[in-house]
Structure formats: C-alpha cells, structure tokens
Amino acid sequence: MSNAIRIRASSWSGLFDCAYKWEGQNLLGMRMPSSPRALLGTAIHAGTATFDLAKLNGKMASVDEAANDFINALHHPEYEVDWRADDSINKRSAEVIGLTLTSDYCNTISPRYEFAAVELEITPFNIDCGDGVIIQLTGTLDRCRIRKDNGGLGISDVKTGSVAVEPDASGKGRTAKTKGHAAQLGTYEILAEASLQQLITEPAEIIGMKTKGKPEIATGLIYNPRLVMLGNEDAPGLIEHAAVMLKSGLFPPNPSSWVCSQKYCPRWNSCIYKTN
Numbered sequence: 001m002s003n004a005i006r007i008r009a010s011s012w013s014g015l016f017d018c019a020y021k022w023e024g025q026n027l028l029g030m031r032m033p034s035s036p037r038a039l040l041g042t043a044i045h046a047g048t049a050t051f052d053l054a055k056l057n058g059k060m061a062s063v064d065e066a067a068n069d070f071i072n073a074l075h076h077p078e079y080e081v082d083w084r085a086d087d088s089i090n091k092r093s094a095e096v097i098g099l100t101l102t103s104d105y106c107n108t109i110s111p112r113y114e115f116a117a118v119e120l121e122i123t124p125f126n127i128d129c130g131d132g133v134i135i136q137l138t139g140t141l142d143r144c145r146i147r148k149d150n151g152g153l154g155i156s157d158v159k160t161g162s163v164a165v166e167p168d169a170s171g172k173g174r175t176a177k178t179k180g181h182a183a184q185l186g187t188y189e190i191l192a193e194a195s196l197q198q199l200i201t202e203p204a205e206i207i208g209m210k211t212k213g214k215p216e217i218a219t220g221l222i223y224n225p226r227l228v229m230l231g232n233e234d235a236p237g238l239i240e241h242a243a244v245m246l247k248s249g250l251f252p253p254n255p256s257s258w259v260c261s262q263k264y265c266p267r268w269n270s271c272i273y274k275t276n
C-alpha cells in the first residue's frame with residue numbers, strides 16, 4: 001500500500017471546513033503555535049480522561065487526580081503555545097476556568113455514564129478512493145467516549161470552547177452547540193464500529209464545556225451523523241467528496257470559515273483566497 005495517505009482521524013473533519021487549510025496542515029506540514037484556549041481545551045480533556053479512564057478500568061476515580069493532570073497538561077504542553085494570541089485569557093484565569101469545568105464534569109456529568117471506551121485507539125481504517133488512492137485513517141478518537149445506553153452504544157464527544165454551550169430551542173434552557181460537528185461524529189461512529197466490531201446504535205452526543213465567561217457544561221444530540229459521511233440515494237456523502245479532492249489534488253478554500261484568520265490558519269500568509 002505504497003500510496004496510502006495516512007490521516008489522523010481527529011483531523012478528518014477539518015477537510016470539510018477549509019480543505020485548502022487542511023491540505024496545508026496535513027499534507028504540506030504547515031504548523032503554527034496553538035492558541036491559549038486550544039491548550040485549555042486539551043488540558044481539560046487530559047483531566048477528564050484521567051477520571052473516566054479510571055472508571056472504565058474499575059478503579060476509584062479521583063477528582064484530585066483529574067485536577068492534577070489538568071494542571072500538568074496546562075503548564076507542560078507538548079507543543080508551542082502563543083499566550084499573546086488571545087488577551088482575554090492568561091494562565092491564571094485558564095487554571096480557574098479549567099479546574100471549575102474539570103471538577104464539575106467529574107462530579108456531575110461523568111457519573112451519568114457507563115463507558116465502553118474512552119479515547120479509543122482505532123484500528124487503521126482504509127477508504128479506497130479508486131484509481132489507486134487509499135486514505136488510511138489512524139490514531140485515537142481524541143476526546144471521545146463510547147457510552148453504554150440502555151438501547152446500545154453511542155458516541156459522546158467532549159467539546160470545549162468560547163461558545164460550546166448556547167440557549168436551547170425553547171430559549172429557556174441550555175444545550176451544547178452541535179452545529180458543524182456531524183462530520184466528525186459521523187466519522188467517529190464509522191471508526192468506532194470498525195475498531196470495536198460492534199454497532200453504534202444510539203444518537204451521537206456533544207458534551208459542551210464553555211470556557212469563556214461563566215464556565216458551563218451542557219449536552220446536545222446529533223441523530224445519525226454518519227449520513228453526512230456516507231450519503232444516500234439522493235446525495236453523495238462527504239467521503240465521496242473527499243475522495244474527489246484527494247484524487248484530483250484540488251482542495252477548495254473556504255474564506256467564510258470561522259477559522260479563516262491569522263490566528264487559526266497556518267496558510268494565512270500565503271493564501272490568496274482569504275478576505276481580510
């Protein structure tokens with residue numbers, strides 16, 4: 001399989017946001033320092049994963065251990081972080097927000113669940129695009145849990161961010177922001193089924209953690225997200241669209257993307273499609 005293109009599963013959904021940016025990051029090796037809020041998200045995930053992995057392995061899950069791992073990940077990132085990129089947050093306020101969310105998650109959210117897997121390492125998954133082009137999805141389902149519901153297994157994905165929680169449809173309650181996440185969760189469903197050799201039958205779920213303003217956690221459901229990836233008789237799925245891009249080598253830019261900014265895109269300086 002000499003011409004297999006290896007892609008981290010967690011990067012896959014970015015292909016359907018700005019494909020030109022995705023090509024820069026994943027095929028051309030363009031990098032930029034991470035933002036403080038991205039690091040905060042990574043650190044929260046490290047802490048909450050410690051807690052849930054202990055539960056999964058039948059051990060006594062400890063909020064203190066989760067908090068310690070959060071602090072360690074915040075202060076010792078494995079990559080470069082530009083704290084000057086966001087003047088709305090500093091290390092001290094990141095600690096306060098992250099510790100609040102980590103302990104809230106451990107004390108009130110995690111106890112609602114029984115997990116079948118936490119941050120599952122996937123069996124490499126090949127997508128044959130035709131004409132000898134094969135995409136191989138690898139890595140772990142970062143930030144993702146496989147939960148056991150009464151009806152079967154479902155994906156729960158933890159998302160952090162400034163607007164990860166929003167008003168619900170009634171305007172009276174709060175829900176996790178689900179818009180824009182179907183491609184990633186659909187991919188995770190397909191990969192989890194292939195790795196676990198079990199069907200994922202329950203709706204996908206976002207566990208949203210808001211990291212700006214008052215810290216908040218809320219959940220929201222996405223029904224049948226894999227439809228977006230696989231398509232149906234009326235419309236091709238995103239996998240088919242991806243195959244066309246990878247075979248042709250043409251990756252369309254998306255200057256309307258919310259990540260189209262100097263802050264988030266490593267291709268910004270050379271990109272002729274951006275709108276200032």
Ligand code: SF4
Pocket residue numbers: 018020021253254255257259260261265266267268271272273274
């Ligand atoms: S600058 Fe905007 S359009 Fe260009 S690659 Fe980056 S996100 Fe895409």
